Amino acid sequence: xxxxxxxxxxxxxxxxxxxRAIGRKTLVKLLGWAEESGxxxxxxxxxxxxxxxxxxxxxxxxxxxxxxxxxxxxxxxxDLLELFDLTLERTKYASHIRDGTDQGExxxxxxxxxxxxxxxxxxxxxxxxxxxxxxxVALVSDVDNLDERVExxxxxxxxxxxxxxxxxxxxxxxxxxxxRRRRSFEDKEAxxxx
Numbered sequence: 401x402x403x404x405x406x407x408x409x410x411x412x413x414x415x416x417x418x419x420r421a422i423g424r425k426t427l428v429k430l431l432g433w434a435e436e437s438g439x440x441x442x443x444x445x446x447x448x449x450x451x452x453x454x455x456x457x458x459x460x461x462x463x464x465x466x467x468x469x470x471x472x473x474x475x476x477x478x479d480l481l482e483l484f485d486l487t488l489e490r491t492k493y494a495s496h497i498r499d500g501t502d503q504g505e506x507x508x509x510x511x512x513x514x515x516x517x518x519x520x521x522x523x524x525x526x527x528x529x530x531x532x533x534x535x536x537v538a539l540v541s542d543v544d545n546l547d548e549r550v551e552x553x554x555x556x557x558x559x560x561x562x563x564x565x566x567x568x569x570x571x572x573x574x575x576x577x578x579x580r581r582r583r584s585f586e587d588k589e590a591x592x593x594x
Contacts, residue, residue, distance in 0.1 A: 402471045402487065403530050405442040412441070418496035420464055426457040442468070467491070480521045480529035484514075 401410050416422045433451045434444035444451065445465040448458055467490060474486055488494055488511070497507045517536070521529040554566075561569050 401442075401468065402475050402483070403534055405468060405472060406440045408441045415464065418492055421460045422457075422464065426453070426461065429453060429457070430461065475530060476526060478526055480518050480524065480526070480533060481515070483526075483530065484518045 401407060401414055405411070412427075415427065429452060430441065430444060430448075434441045437444060437447075439447075445461060445468070448461040448465060451458070453461065471483070471487055471490065474483055478486065493511070494508065497511060498504050514537070518529075518533055521533050524532060553570075558571060
């Protein structure tokens, strides 16, 4: 949602996780009002003061809109790790996940593993880091869910194909300057890697 606030499906998944007192009635009203207004949910959130909400609902929706706004703004000037940590802190996600059970600790360990992956992109410009991480995470989760019994091609990046033990790999669009980046021509070690 920080990457693409107009992704309504993702926004609906997080709007009340952790719980933010945005109940079903408020959510239904928000969805109906957004549809009536012909705008995405995020746009409706940013105009919630004009909507048909009682003061309690208006306040929690405004708070959520401000939280999203803060994190979206932070995306522009923060490196990926700073954004990751800020998101965990501002959403209080740790206390939501870590509920004192073994499952809670396992979920928290998964979040920390994602943070470790995010650390790999620490040096990238802010506008590139989040996009790159999301692309990799999407590809990894897609590969993890493959049903190896189905005989069908799998579309993935060259980076993802390395080490996955596919019996056959087709590389499409192999073009000098795209596949072998121009920068690697000037550096012997980079050329070797390419």
